[in-house]
Amino acid sequence: MTAFARRVQSFGTTIFSEINILAAQHGAVNLGQGRPDFDGPDDIIGAAVTALQAGQYNQYPPGNGAPDFRKSIAAHADRFYGLSIDPDRGVIATAGATEAVFSCILGLVDAGDEVIVIEPYFDSYVPNLIMAGATPVFVPLHAPDWTLDPDELRRAFTPKTRAILWNSPHNPTGRVFTPAEMQLVADLCQEHDVIVISDEVYEHLVFEPAQHTPIAALPGMTERTVTVSSLGKSFSVTGWKVGWVYGPPDLVAGVMRAHQFVTFAVHHPSQIAAAYALSLPGTYFEELQAMYTTRRDILMDGLWQAGIKASAPEGTYFVLGDFSEVFPGDDIEFTKYLITDIGVACIPPSPFYSDAHRSLSGKRVRFAFCKDEATLRTAGERLRKLRG
């Protein structure tokens, strides 16, 4: 007899945990999981310490989040995207974006509904849908430019489609979809009365000339989109697990019904610090992008010198590198070889595909550049061994 419930029997261990364990065993420079190897800004951490010691924030916050945090989320959406969000009825604080996406699915999607998933997809989406009893319908992006085929997308919409899981800037391809590309998604959603669950955790990791536009900002989309983001990537505090959902009150109310029985509420002092972080001036976000532009270029240089072909991502802190000139096997075999023989860890993207489309991942692996410059240079030196 198996000890597992049927709903989790098909799940393996996440690729991120698997790679972290293997990387640690072999002392590899870990460019796998998107986890900075440097600390978040002192003032944001200071704001959390102050909140912990203030004597006011160590008990339950309201289930939908601390009022100042919700206000800062709405103000941020207005400041950057001109979106008008109700901080009381249109925002929920969550335990990171992962809980946010899951609560959106549980609160808005019925068992038996179809949900469109763009491949490659972030690894929690499909297990989330399976746990909710929903059916994923896969639509792949096409290499090398990672664009959607309009006909494939159109065919995925059926009378059973309830939602599409959208992600831009896109992990792992680094695409930042343009408003023109998103217009087709928006048109189809309106035509078929489909909602969007939009994961925008890399909203501030965008490289010129690319620009991030939330799909909620397209005409007619505000009322059918719940937008998910988090503190982790924008403020280099992935371990805080602080995220949020915003959208129209009628959809957010559904998400809230799920959220209240998933986590009830999330870490109160971090929400106070998060309100501070989201209110930082534009220069903070410009410096973040400049820092990551430099680090992206160091990694790109290391990859090219090693014979791994890669084009610069438009956003996120990931690069997909093509290893076909330096290794004959598939992405899983290359990742293992890279960790054990070369001393660099990366993420194979084939787990981000359905079985039917897995071959589309090709001979590529994902490298993260949210690392100290010295870490990236060491990785580059090790990667050069691939050529010899």
Ligand code: GLN
């Ligand atoms: N978003 C991170 C990445 O893609 C991983 C987060 C996680 O492990 N759940 O690397």
